[in-house]
Amino acid sequence: MQQLFNGLLIGSFYGLVAIGYSMVYGIIKLLNFAHGDIYMIGAFSGLVFLSIVSPYIGAGWPALILGMLITMLLVGLLGVFIQRVAYRPMLKAPRLSILITALAVSMILYNTVMLLSAGRYRAFNVEISSESFYLGALRLTETRVVLIVAAFALMFIMHMFITKTMYGKAMRAIALDRDTCQLMGIDVYKIIALTFFVGSALAAAAGIMAGVYYGTIHFYMGFLIGLKAFTAAVIGGIGIIPGAMLGGLLLGLLEAFGTQIPFIGTQWKDVFSFAFLILFLIFKPNGLLGRSESERM
Amino acid sequence: MFNIKKHWILMLVAAMLVFGAFGCGEDAADPGDEAPVDENGEAPADFEGQVLIGIMVPTTGSEAADGTDMENAALLAVQEINAAGGVMGHELVTTTGDDGCDPSMATAAASQLVSEEVVALVGGYCSGATLPTLAIYGEAGIPFVIAASNATSLIDENPGWGFMINSTGLDQAATAVAQFEALGVETIGVIDSGDAYSADLKEQTIIQWEEAGYEIVADDTVQRGEVDFSAFVTTIMSTQPDGIYWTGYQAEGALLIRQLREGGYEGEIIVGDGSSAQELIDLAGDAAEGVYCTGPPLTDFLPAAQSFIEGYEANFPREPGAYAALMYDATNLLADAMERAGSFDSAEIRDALEATDGFEGLAGPVMFTEENTLARSNFVVLEAKDGRWSLAE
Numbered sequence: 068m069q070q071l072f073n074g075l076l077i078g079s080f081y082g083l084v085a086i087g088y089s090m091v092y093g094i095i096k097l098l099n100f101a102h103g104d105i106y107m108i109g110a111f112s113g114l115v116f117l118s119i120v121s122p123y124i125g126a127g128w129p130a131l132i133l134g135m136l137i138t139m140l141l142v143g144l145l146g147v148f149i150q151r152v153a154y155r156p157m158l159k160a161p162r163l164s165i166l167i168t169a170l171a172v173s174m175i176l177y178n179t180v181m182l183l184s185a186g187r188y189r190a191f192n193v194e195i196s197s198e199s200f201y202l203g204a205l206r207l208t209e210t211r212v213v214l215i216v217a218a219f220a221l222m223f224i225m226h227m228f229i230t231k232t233m234y235g236k237a238m239r240a241i242a243l244d245r246d247t248c249q250l251m252g253i254d255v256y257k258i259i260a261l262t263f264f265v266g267s268a269l270a271a272a273a274g275i276m277a278g279v280y281y282g283t284i285h286f287y288m289g290f291l292i293g294l295k296a297f298t299a300a301v302i303g304g305i306g307i308i309p310g311a312m313l314g315g316l317l318l319g320l321l322e323a324f325g326t327q328i329p330f331i332g333t334q335w336k337d338v339f340s341f342a343f344l345i346l347f348l349i350f351k352p353n354g355l356l357g358r359s360e361s362e363r364m
Numbered sequence: 365m366f367n368i369k370k371h372w373i374l375m376l377v378a379a380m381l382v383f384g385a386f387g388c389g390e391d392a393a394d395p396g397d398e399a400p401v402d403e404n405g406e407a408p409a410d411f412e413g414q415v416l417i418g419i420m421v422p423t424t425g426s427e428a429a430d431g432t433d434m435e436n437a438a439l440l441a442v443q444e445i446n447a448a449g450g451v452m453g454h455e456l457v458t459t460t461g462d463d464g465c466d467p468s469m470a471t472a473a474a475s476q477l478v479s480e481e482v483v484a485l486v487g488g489y490c491s492g493a494t495l496p497t498l499a500i501y502g503e504a505g506i507p508f509v510i511a512a513s514n515a516t517s518l519i520d521e522n523p524g525w526g527f528m529i530n531s532t533g534l535d536q537a538a539t540a541v542a543q544f545e546a547l548g549v550e551t552i553g554v555i556d557s558g559d560a561y562s563a564d565l566k567e568q569t570i571i572q573w574e575e576a577g578y579e580i581v582a583d584d585t586v587q588r589g590e591v592d593f594s595a596f597v598t599t600i601m602s603t604q605p606d607g608i609y610w611t612g613y614q615a616e617g618a619l620l621i622r623q624l625r626e627g628g629y630e631g632e633i634i635v636g637d638g639s640s641a642q643e644l645i646d647l648a649g650d651a652a653e654g655v656y657c658t659g660p661p662l663t664d665f666l667p668a669a670q671s672f673i674e675g676y677e678a679n680f681p682r683e684p685g686a687y688a689a690l691m692y693d694a695t696n697l698l699a700d701a702m703e704r705a706g707s708f709d710s711a712e713i714r715d716a717l718e719a720t721d722g723f724e725g726l727a728g729p730v731m732f733t734e735e736n737t738l739a740r741s742n743f744v745v746l747e748a749k750d751g752r753w754s755l756a757e
Contacts, residue, residue, distance in 0.1 A: 069601075073594040186428040188615050190647045199628060206601075206628055281591050282622050283647045285426075285615070291589065326595035333595045334558050334585040 068204050070323040076211060076280070078319020079218035083273035084296035085303070085311035086225060087266025093242040093306030094262050096162060097154065100169040102270055103293020104176035105146060107286060109271025110278040111180055112138045114191055126194045128213070135275050139268035146267025147260045155256065180286040188285045191278035214276050221272055222312050228265070229308050238262055242306060291337070298344040304354025313355060411455035415708050417698065418482035419458050420473055420497065421489050422465040426589060426615050430641060431489050433685030434511060435460055438486055440676055441695035451702045463497070465490035474500040482506060483708050486694040489687065491515035491561035498526050507714040511694040512660070512687040515564040519735050527717050528737045529694055529730055530660060535741035537568035539658045540609055540634055541576055543745050547632050549607035553582030553600055555620070557612030565611040565636050581605045586616060593620050597627040607632040614639040618647035625651040634658060637743070640686045645748050656756060657746040661727040663689040665744065665755055669726045693725030
């Protein structure tokens, strides 16, 4: 039961990061390897914001929510900036070139943060009561409840945005056929920029939530979660937004329960996830929600 | 045509940026550069020549903080030695290899140091990274004073050119067992981070704990860099051991302590010397209060180290970490061995190191066993109190 909750919480972090991965892949067919680092930047920006405002309004929930909104905005803009500077000039280049560009962006981002943070782990201290209470056999803290509610709320808002708004419709249309959209009068570049903004903002939110949950952050924290988010996106069907959320939650649960199997200790957690990724790539390469279609290269 | 050209240029710029970022990264994790060895404010003395010694510590990666502290301590020792006229009229100069706390990086760093023709080496923080380098230095015939690494596996792999001035895992496991007994603990859970050092300390602790007639109720391993310990916490809450021993490093240790306390665990927690940096308490916050540590002789508790601390803080904009004193000792011991050998020949330095008899370091006298390990235990029990480590009563 406890592991179910833990799995859902971790899974929702994976899901939030995976959404950005999946959206970007859907729209410009780019595996954005820098996305994990956006998550890390989100966590660091949140920390910087908190340390600036905490003398005035403390580091409780009001500061945290404000920090989250501002960080999402700033990091979203950073995502747009990266897209404009690094990816847009490469949109018509072979796919491999833009992939390598994404790797370069990733290295630039984490090395920059390493410089600024002196490579040290940083404590993400918030003033939130860590009193725990029980719900049946489930041990909860205020933090955990708020985090999981916030994560699911963000996913829900995201889902509504994609399915119900004009912009969401445009995104889905571009994912289907970019050139036709351009001919139909959709400002493709603007929509791509918007995609990066939303994806980066969600990753930043996940970064801050992870900071609050674990209490420490590090310049390299984005690397593994980037890979996990990729796994989640593939499991759900890459390019499909609800699939990314589902994949993230599923991966979180898999890890939580996989480590409870006797003789599979915590050290096998990542092996477990990535073995699952390979199984999916072999047997169901289009993911859980993906329609099978012949590969067009 | 124009399009292709444009993209080539972009790729080139991207590549330059990447390498630029890498280059900067190394500088950043290396504040030692801020106090070059030769610029000690005095007129350069007349040296007969230079002697190159290698420093091998992690200056990047998760253990960059401790590694940099150690590098700084070695630079400080070298600076002081040179200011006092060097070793037999020769100036000591250093070159640093970054082992990244990673076996493959360490192998590359060791080969690089060997090719630079260092006459001797100091360093060694992560045992897992130090382990594969022992054979490389042994083959090249270069003596290596190992300042911090202390897994028992190093003893077996040592071809005779490594000298360990930190007590080994056997001594530490004994200290941990004694501390658990003193706390009235009867069942423990153990957890390590999968590298040579922490796995070894965990194994030694399990053996000694069971020999003492007690029970191990939980045993787990996590990966380096793990952030989520919920599986272990769940196991702990169902098996309820009286005590927990974490044998890994502080970055993961801080998270483990936080998550254990948040998960409702109220028993005793002891951490190994890999987690003895102040950073553990800073990162774990209030959760760290009352945690014990089987630690190295921390600089703060060594009466002989006061002038060292002052010298360190005057030269570097940070506090010396847990292993800085040992690294300072290692460097001075090496210089002492050169003097005693009366030579800069690697083999003669090795013999002189072997013959070391009571060299007075900050952390106490140094003497080696036949296996080149320190001939006494230097472990102490520390307790986290009011956000600082202090000696436990």
